[in-house]
Amino acid sequence: MNENTVMYQITETSEFMMSFVIITKENNAIIIDGGAPEDMPLLKQYIGGRHVSAWILTHAHLDHIGGFISEAKRNGLADFNPSRVYFNFPPLSLAEEGQVIDREATRRDFSESIPAFLEIYPTLQGKKTILHQGDRLQFDEVTIDVLFTWRKELLNNPMNDSSTVFRLSTPNKSVLFLGDLGPEGGDILFRESRHLLKSDMVQMAHHGQAGVGLEVYAAIMPEACIWCSNEKIFENGEAFWGPMETEELRRRGWIRMYGTALTRQWMDILGVKTHYVSKDGTNKIIL
Numbered sequence: 486m487n488e489n490t491v492m493y494q495i496t497e498t499s500e501f502m503m504s505f506v507i508i509t510k511e512n513n514a515i516i517i518d519g520g521a522p523e524d525m526p527l528l529k530q531y532i533g534g535r536h537v538s539a540w541i542l543t544h545a546h547l548d549h550i551g552g553f554i555s556e557a558k559r560n561g562l563a564d565f566n567p568s569r570v571y572f573n574f575p576p577l578s579l580a581e582e583g584q585v586i587d588r589e590a591t592r593r594d595f596s597e598s599i600p601a602f603l604e605i606y607p608t609l610q611g612k613k614t615i616l617h618q619g620d621r622l623q624f625d626e627v628t629i630d631v632l633f634t635w636r637k638e639l640l641n642n643p644m645n646d647s648s649t650v651f652r653l654s655t656p657n658k659s660v661l662f663l664g665d666l667g668p669e670g671g672d673i674l675f676r677e678s679r680h681l682l683k684s685d686m687v688q689m690a691h692h693g694q695a696g697v698g699l700e701v702y703a704a705i706m707p708e709a710c711i712w713c714s715n716e717k718i719f720e721n722g723e724a725f726w727g728p729m730e731t732e733e734l735r736r737r738g739w740i741r742m743y744g745t746a747l748t749r750q751w752m753d754i755l756g757v758k759t760h761y762v763s764k765d766g767t768n769k770i771i772l
């Protein structure tokens with residue numbers, strides 16, 4: 486038996502990827518996302534040959550699941566051998582729905598990862614569980630409550646807003662995982678689940694920029710923030726993101742582009758004193 490539940494926020498080999506490993510008191514591992522293919526060797530080290538009870542994927546962007554796809558392709562996840570894989574991804578056809586503001590960018594976005602995921606889908610046979618809002622999972626002393634999954638009306642920023650949001654808790658601590666949820670997804674999360682959000686820690690939405698609004702963080706009221714951010718994102722005042730760089734898309738109000746400077750001000754206002762940032766190295770967090 487381990488004395489504590491421990492969560493590692495794995496540092497970036499590829500820039501600003503998202504990867505967490507939770508080791509339960511019974512020495513089982515839970516992986517969240519995992520990052521890109523080049524992040525796999527370090528992830529493997531932190532798993533250290535333990536049994537992987539669950540591999541949870543927040544959404545299909547490659548800075549989150551690129552490594553998962555490469556491992557599934559290479560040898561069917563044999564190096565990790567997770568008992569179950571949890572996710573809920575939208576279909577490729579969502580990029581073709583009526584109200585998508587930037588059709589080409591959305592098509593590009595979806596075609597980068599969804600077809601690759603569908604290719605490895607057969608290897609998940611007998612292992613996969615599709616997550617839904619309201620689901621509760623239990624792994625030893627770790628409870629996971631699913632608070633949000635994608636919906637077809639969120640089309641301005643559909644891949645980020647397809648992030649599965651969940652609250653991970655032990656008898657001592659709780660962490661809210663926001664994935665890359667954007668402002669509009671955050672509006673729905675707040676409307677439906679504000680009473681469920683309060684947590685000791687929060688994984689900052691979309692690497693700390695262009696994510697959910699202040700009211701979501703105020704409902705979480707975290708003591709500590711966990712940022713999957715490289716130097717550029719963490720230190721940069723303005724949100725940066727290729728597709729929003731055209732003035733036309735800004736005018737059309739694609740999404741609210743909060744930069745990390747503003748998000749950090751919000752956290753100061755909320756009185757947060759502790760920040761874990763992936764760029765600084767692997768962070769060990771006792772839960």
Ligand SMILES: [Fe+2]
Pocket residue numbers: 503546548549665691692
């Ligand atoms: Fe991301």
